[in-house]
Amino acid sequence: MSEVFDAKVRKVGTSLGILIPNEQIVKENVKEGEVISVGFLRRKDVRNALKAKGIYKGALPFEREEEEDKV
Numbered sequence: 001m002s003e004v005f006d007a008k009v010r011k012v013g014t015s016l017g018i019l020i021p022n023e024q025i026v027k028e029n030v031k032e033g034e035v036i037s038v039g040f041l042r043r044k045d046v047r048n049a050l051k052a053k054g055i056y057k058g059a060l061p062f063e064r065e066e067e068e069d070k071v
Contacts, residue, residue, distance in 0.1 A: 003027070004041065 007018040018038075020030065030036060 006043065 003024070005021055005024055007020065009016050009018055011017075024030075
């Protein structure tokens, strides 16, 4: 699965478009004229999904509660 990245929506003529960062183009080996699939996730939805998985940048690290001594 491809990595999620931020892209700003821009006006292109009478349409809207996005620019794909060069790092993603290289990583995914995208070529000019190639047809790719694009999905929509609003930034807040991505943050919520990543928080649920515990990998949101800036989230507090997981800390295990102290275990009681087992007899």
